[in-house]
Amino acid sequence: MKTSGAVFVILFFCFLSIAAQDARPRFEYYKVSRYQGRVHLPKWIQRSSSGEWRDDAGKLVDPPEVNFAGRYYIGVHSCGTGCRYYTMTDLSSGRELKALFPFSTAEPPPKTRDGFEYLAILYYQADSKLIVAQYLIDLGQRSECRERAFVFENGRVKPITKTRRSCSTF
Numbered sequence: 001m002k003t004s005g006a007v008f009v010i011l012f013f014c015f016l017s018i019a020a021q022d023a024r025p026r027f028e029y030y031k032v033s034r035y036q037g038r039v040h041l042p043k044w045i046q047r048s049s050s051g052e053w054r055d056d057a058g059k060l061v062d063p064p065e066v067n068f069a070g071r072y073y074i075g076v077h078s079c080g081t082g083c084r085y086y087t088m089t090d091l092s093s094g095r096e097l098k099a100l101f102p103f104s105t106a107e108p109p110p111k112t113r114d115g116f117e118y119l120a121i122l123y124y125q126a127d128s129k130l131i132v133a134q135y136l137i138d139l140g141q142r143s144e145c146r147e148r149a150f151v152f153e154n155g156r157v158k159p160i161t162k163t164r165r166s167c168s169t170f
Contacts, residue, residue, distance in 0.1 A: 027128040035071035040094030
């Protein structure tokens with residue numbers, strides 16, 4: 001009886017270990033409070049006469065409001081087909097941060113460690129300091145999605161998971 005109990009305990013902890021490896025970070029685990037003061041707009045953004053917001057290249061962007069980590073505005077900018085870059089502005093001060101530069105896609109396209117071109121799509125929330133990057137990879141006749149989670153701390157984006165070969169749905 002002692003042997004079967006020991007086997008059960010070992011199997012139980014093995015199951016917990018496997019489950020923990022597959023656990024993905026969740027936005028609610030990285031909650032932050034939201035800035036309520038005066039908003040300082042990014043220097044590169046302008047509101048058109050029709051009420052749309054445009055960047056310094058004249059491209060449409062989302063309205064400047066807190067959309068990340070309690071006080072930041074992440075702007076998603078298009079620079080052509082398969083080309084995008086991200087800006088981050090602290091709306092409490094108007095200060096621009098370069099923390100998202102590694103996720104930008106330009107010409108030539110960035111490549112994975114195994115040599116495939118990719119486009120990075122970022123997922124984030126206004127009240128969380130978690131960023132999930134999904135890398136859309138062109139493998140020729142097929143595509144693949146890889147995912148890695150990051151936390152924004154002290155002005156930097158730090159990885160908290162390894163890159164997975166599957167993506168979550170947001």
